[in-house]
Amino acid sequence: MHRSVLAPAALAALSLLVGSVPAASAVGAPSSSEAPEVVVVLDSSGSMAEADAGGGQTRMDAAKQAVTELARSTPEGTRLGLRTYGDGVDSEAPGSCEDTTLRVPVGPVDADAVAAEVADLAPRGDTPIGTALLAAAEDFTGDAAQTVVLVSDGEPTCDPDPCPVAADLAARGIDLRIDVVGFRVDAEAREVLQCVADAGGGTYVDAADAAELSAALDTSALRGFRVYRPEGTPVEGALEATGAPLVEEGQYLDEIRSDEPRYYTVEVPRGWTVRAGATITRGDDPQRRGVRGMLVTSVLAPGEEPQCASSIDFPDNARGSAPLSGGVLSGPDALRVQAPETCLAGGPLLVRVEWTGTDQPVALPMELVISLEPPVRGSExxxxxxxxxxxxxxxxxxxxxxxxxxxxxxxxxxxxxxxxxxxxxxxxxxxxxxxxxxxxxxxxxxxxxxxxxxxxxxxxxxxxxxxxxxxxxxxxxxxxxxxxxxxxxxxxxxxxxxxxxxxxxxxxxxxxxxxxxxxxxxxxxxxxxxxxxxxxxxxxxxxxxxxxxxxxxxxxxxxxxxxxxxQYVTDGAAVPASDPAAPSPAASEEAATAPSTGASPEAVATADDVAPASGRALPAVVVVLVGLAVLLVAVLAALVLWGLRRRAGPDGPADPGP
The missing domain is CATH 2.60.120.380 (Jelly Rolls)
Structure with a gap:
């Protein structure tokens, strides 16, 4: 009865003394708050008046319908813009090769605005694709992933040549891709438009009629919203254990090649658990689909061998666009049977990530996620x-x-x-x-x-x-x-x-x-x-x-x-491996070599394992207030510390009882 009455007050005091009990460390990436952006660049040149889109429709009518349907099917909150070319100036008239207009600025999708803009389009002019692409690259509003979807029914009739323009935009280092939909194009135009897509890092799709145009536009545009954009703090892992960069808790972005392991150093306090996970992204580039192999993630003691813990993960679905993910955890009761004492002693450990079993020739983006988990207090x-x-x-x-x-x-x-x-x-x-x-x-x-x-x-x-x-x-x-x-x-x-x-x-x-x-x-x-x-x-x-x-x-x-x-121990940093209060060799050997099954709760690191060298379970707390507040706080603190010392005294955790 006495223990239950004090529980609310004790819990409040503990929140001040030892902090809240963490369920899981926050390991999210430093991600941008901006959503990916897509700009549709629509051909409105004179050739779009041809009535060969099926069902008596002109190409322009089919394009209007496809763009309107796209805007209405785009998920709410995504950012879409519309630019046209060839609808403002007659063919070969002065200014026809600069004829491009931003109809709907990039922003949260507004289907009604898009529908109203395309409704009045009338095909009349030239095909200044290069000029329109240059303008579209300036339409984006932030640093998020950017996709241009170009819809054209023919080759350009104006300078500049769109293929070098696309290559130049891709070389600027911005996160921009150019997808192209060729609508009822001939072989010569297809070759030019394919070049634009290739140079712009995108894909080319043919559409023969209104239905295919709608599907192609929908696929190309929505692909810009559902593309895996790898994120993280840039890091370059070492190819050998020597020189492995130091990484802290968080998410990092690196590149990895087949059979070229990457090494990183993590400072792990004594008795803590480290988790290291990796994701090798495939993206939507067809050359990066179907990546096979396996991901081997290991935590190693300094000197690289032997291992503290290791995991091998295979792609559950290697044919599609899904990434390859896996990882390992290493800590008390989560070590290989023959793991060395240094795995638990505290200090630097190595994380090694290897992608193997594949002949994939290119380097792929890899996200590395590191988290640290403190020891627990007692066995409850x-x-x-x-x-x-x-x-x-x-x-x-x-x-x-x-x-x-x-x-x-x-x-x-x-x-x-x-x-x-x-x-x-x-x-x-x-x-x-x-x-x-x-x-x-x-x-x-x-x-x-x-x-x-x-x-x-x-x-x-x-x-x-x-x-x-x-x-x-x-x-x-x-x-x-x-x-x-x-x-x-x-x-x-x-x-x-x-x-x-x-x-x-x-x-x-x-x-x-x-x-x-x-x-x-x-x-x-x-x-x-x-x-x-x-x-x-x-x-x-x-x-x-x-x-x-x-x-x-x-x-x-x-x-x-x-x-x-x-209950996690969160009342101070763990003692580094060099500290005189480091765990004894016998205790370390028992924890490192105990089988994974049947390990007793007592093998778990306790408050004493991470206490300061003085051996106290908690640092002293001195509160000075005035009058009655002094008396109340002092009594409460005394009761709390008395309870804690009973649970984690100098001889180890007390029996929690029934």
Whole structure:
């Protein structure tokens, strides 16, 4: 009774003395607040008056319809602009080669404004593509990713030559790409427009009629919004352990080549756990799709060998646009059996990331995410470790979904709560979500695609060869999805429909990190945000197939009530390895060599392991106030310190009791 009465006051005082208990360290990237921007550059030259777009439509009418549909289907909050050329001055008249107009400035999409602007367009003039591209590059408003989507029905009739212009824009170092849609073009015009796309780092697509134009424009524009833009503080990892740059907690951006490992140095306080995750992005460049191989992430003691901990991660879906992610954690009860004492002694450790098993010739962007987790105090709240026998039932379908737009990367993952959510994807896209999961909870996901969709074009396009994949990672990009048949994270479309997919993670407990042989258990060992990655890939027979948005429903549930979890030690820095108060060799050897299963809670680092050299569990707190406030605070502080010393005295943690 006495303990329960004091609990609220003690908790308030503890928040001042030792801080709040962290569920998970914030490891988000330093991301830009600006959304990607797209400028559509629309041909309104005289040739667009040709009535050969199908159904008696002129090319201009088809283009108007396609641009209007694009604006109405663009996700809310995205930034879209519209520029035209060839509609203000007659062909060969003075000024016709400078005839380009910004109709809708780049900003949050305004479908009504776009529709009103295109409604009055009348084709009449020349085709100054180079001039329009130069102007479009100045239309963007910030430093976010920029995409120009050029729609043209012919080759340029004015200088400058658009191909060198595109190359020059690409060489400026800005994050700009130029996609091109050729509308009913001949071979000569196609060659020029293909050159523009290649030089501008984009893609070229042919469209033969109004339907294909709409699909191509939709795909090219929306690709600019759902492209994985890698983020992080720039860093250049060393090719050898010597010279490895020092990285702190946070997210970094590097490049990596096949079979060229990257080394980094991390200062890890004694008794702390370090997580190191990596994401090798594929982007939407066709030359970067289908990257195979494996990601090997290791934490090493100084001198590189032997290893403290290591993880090998394979791409669960190597054909599509999804990135390759994986990582490792190293700390008390999460070490290799033969790990050396230096893995826990505190001080510099090496992180090595290697991409191997592939002949990919190019360097790819790699995000590196580092986080540090403090030791825990005592054995309460550690939970039980999962095992191979855990049963994962298929989550039920959830009715009444709410529309949502998935993010284009881990960095921009859309936050979801338990419930049902609807979204859509095009082939080659990957969307990302995040869900907050508490201690003791399981994340349950279910993905449902339409059964026999009523849209005949959609049904016909969902043939064999179209497949979907869903995965779950922790905040550091460590895989957190059950292996084998205990989840259904892959499906292939057949005859217009696909089976549902589902994943249920292990319950989040600190003790899960002891299960070194099962990544699906080990990596579900910290409460916080868990990241969901959903990919759709496969072959398409036409640009119309490529542009079709395939709807799906994502059911999200959290099984179990959130628990208190462990109590972290946050009352000061850990003693460095060189300090006389470093753990004894015997204690270090016991922690480093203990098997991952059956490790006792007493093997966990406690407050004494990270206390200052004086051996006190908490630093002295002296509060001087006036009058009655002095008396009240002194009594409260005394009660709190008395309770803490009972739990973590000089002889170790007290028995918590029943």
């Amino acid at each position: 709240g550690l939970g039980e470790a999962g095992d191979r026998t855990t049963v994962f039932p298929e989550p039920p379908a959830v009715p009444d979904p709410v529309a949502v737009d998935g993010g284009p990367s881990f960095n921009d993952a859309t936050e979801l709560r338990p419930g049902a959510w609807s979204d859509s994807m095009r082939r080659g896209e990957t969307v990302y979500y995040r869900v907050r999961v508490g201690w003791g909870q399981q994340l349950a996901l279910r993905v449902d695609f339409p059964r026999q969709p009523p849209d005949s074009a959609l049904r016909d396009s969902l043939r064999a060869g179209t497949y979907a994949n869903v995965l779950v990672f922790d905040e550091n990009r460590l895989p957190a999805f059950p292996e084998g048949t205990r989840s259904k994270r892959y499906t292939e479309f057949r005859d217009g429909e696909a089976q549902d997919m589902y994943i249920t993670t292990h319950a989040v407990t600190w003790a899960n990190r002891r299960e070194l042989d099962l990544y699906a258990v080990r990596n579900v060992s910290r409460a916080g945000d868990y990241l969901v990655m959903l990919s759709l890939d496969g072959d398409s027979s036409s640009v119309e197939d490529e542009g079709l948005a395939i709807p799906f429903t994502l059911g999200v549930d959290l099984l179990g009530e959130a628990e208190q979890g462990p």
